[in-house]
Amino acid sequence: MREVTPDYQACSDEELMLRLKEGEDQAFVELYDRFHLPLYHYFLRVFNNDRMKAEDLLQEFFLKILSRAKTFDPLYKFRNWAFTIAQNMCKNEFRKSHLFDRKNTFSENDGCITQPEMDQQLDLDRFMKALPRALSQLNFDQRTAFLLHYQAGFKILEISRIQNCSTGTVKSRLFYACKKLSHLLSAFNPISTGEFKDE
Amino acid sequence: MNRQPLETLDCKTVQEFLIRQQFEKLSPQIEQEIALHVQKCPACQNFVHLLEQMPDLMIKVDQNEIPSAKIRDQVIREARKKRQAAFSQKRGVINKLQLLFNYRIPVYQIMAAALIIFFLNLFIVKLNTLQRENNILPAEKKIEKPASVQQGHTSKAIMHLKIVKSKKGGKSLKQDSTYTQFVTFVL
Numbered sequence: 001m002r003e004v005t006p007d008y009q010a011c012s013d014e015e016l017m018l019r020l021k022e023g024e025d026q027a028f029v030e031l032y033d034r035f036h037l038p039l040y041h042y043f044l045r046v047f048n049n050d051r052m053k054a055e056d057l058l059q060e061f062f063l064k065i066l067s068r069a070k071t072f073d074p075l076y077k078f079r080n081w082a083f084t085i086a087q088n089m090c091k092n093e094f095r096k097s098h099l100f101d102r103k104n105t106f107s108e109n110d111g112c113i114t115q116p117e118m119d120q121q122l123d124l125d126r127f128m129k130a131l132p133r134a135l136s137q138l139n140f141d142q143r144t145a146f147l148l149h150y151q152a153g154f155k156i157l158e159i160s161r162i163q164n165c166s167t168g169t170v171k172s173r174l175f176y177a178c179k180k181l182s183h184l185l186s187a188f189n190p191i192s193t194g195e196f197k198d199e
Numbered sequence: 200m201n202r203q204p205l206e207t208l209d210c211k212t213v214q215e216f217l218i219r220q221q222f223e224k225l226s227p228q229i230e231q232e233i234a235l236h237v238q239k240c241p242a243c244q245n246f247v248h249l250l251e252q253m254p255d256l257m258i259k260v261d262q263n264e265i266p267s268a269k270i271r272d273q274v275i276r277e278a279r280k281k282r283q284a285a286f287s288q289k290r291g292v293i294n295k296l297q298l299l300f301n302y303r304i305p306v307y308q309i310m311a312a313a314l315i316i317f318f319l320n321l322f323i324v325k326l327n328t329l330q331r332e333n334n335i336l337p338a339e340k341k342i343e344k345p346a347s348v349q350q351g352h353t354s355k356a357i358m359h360l361k362i363v364k365s366k367k368g369g370k371s372l373k374q375d376s377t378y379t380q381f382v383t384f385v386l
Contacts (some may be wrong), residue, residue, distance in 0.1 A: 025278070025279065028275070032274060032275070036266060036271070037265070041261040043262055051266075058274075059277070062274045063274070063281060064212050112231070124259070128260050131256065131257075131260050147257075150254050153254065175218055180226075182218070182246065
């Protein structure tokens with residue numbers, strides 16, 4: 001009798017993790033295909049567009065998932081669990097490379113576009129280049145909170161669980177991240193918001 | 200209320216409120232004032248637009264960033280290696296025993312084993328019988344007539360009878376029988 005192969009694409013992330021626990025390699029491949037891009041983008045933006053580091057971390061992340069598969073609780077969302085691991089990996093990596101307290105690797109003015117002739121229309125191409133640079137000016141917690149909210153689409157409560165802090169702290173981080181970004185990207189706005197004070 | 204009136208609210212303050220508004224509920228009065236300011240101020244309208252578009256902009260910023268194709272193969276290969284290594288490590292003594300018990304024996308091997316046991320059993324029984332016959336004398340009664348007893352005095356002679364149990368080496372009949380029974384039962 002021929003064994004029926006399950007349709008992995010139709011499985012939820014949590015089902016795939018259960019199948020991975022049982023030793024099905026194809027479930028792992030499916031999880032990789034689903035999550036490699038959002039995680040790669042997350043790593044890339046956290047580490048100031050360092051592609052090498054992002055790829056290394058991506059690889060390390062999936063191997064970590066494999067070794068921690070048994071600790072996964074199917075009642076918990078896989079996506080949240082995965083990003084919690086990713087966030088911790090970033091934190092460790094930052095600590096290792098002594099970047100935790102340093103806000104960026106770009107020079108101070110790299111993120112800002114200060115041409116006064118910018119009109120009110122959003123110049124998308126310029127903005128695309130300016131946004132990653134501006135992100136690199138944020139501190140680690142603000143940056144990860146911002147990325148989790150605007151890039152990965154997590155809600156405040158989910159971010160508070162991922163970052164292991166209160167929702168108030170997450171709101172504060174997001175507020176200061178947005179405030180600083182609005183300052184750094186003020187060239188896209190004809191009226192500058194003036195001096196910026198960090199939290 | 201210790202707040203700036205609408206007329207004096209500058210763009211900076213309004214934009215801070217606009218950011219805050221995304222994550223928390225503001226009072227209806229402030230919301231109304233901000234809405235009025237935004238209606239009149241093109242810069243703040245642009246700012247609202249920017250905040251609303253942020254998730255889409257993030258997607259657009261990231262859409263051209265793709266990890267190299269070899270990463271996928273590397274990850275899958277590494278994962279397989281890791282899984283195999285974990286599996287071989289897991290095979291401890293218990294697993295080896297499990298494998299031993301799970302080993303599937305073909306039918307002809309079982310039949311051969313049964314035949315061997317049957318013949319071995321026959322051989323042991325036969326061997327025991329031979330041993331019993333050769334080495335062990337059953338308990339026997341020897342009647343010795345004392346010299347003092349005269350012939351014909353049978354009743355007196357009976358009174359002096361000696362029961363002599365003699366053995367010529369080997370185990371007792373009772374022990375041998377138990378042993379044989381035990382071996383036969385086990386086999």
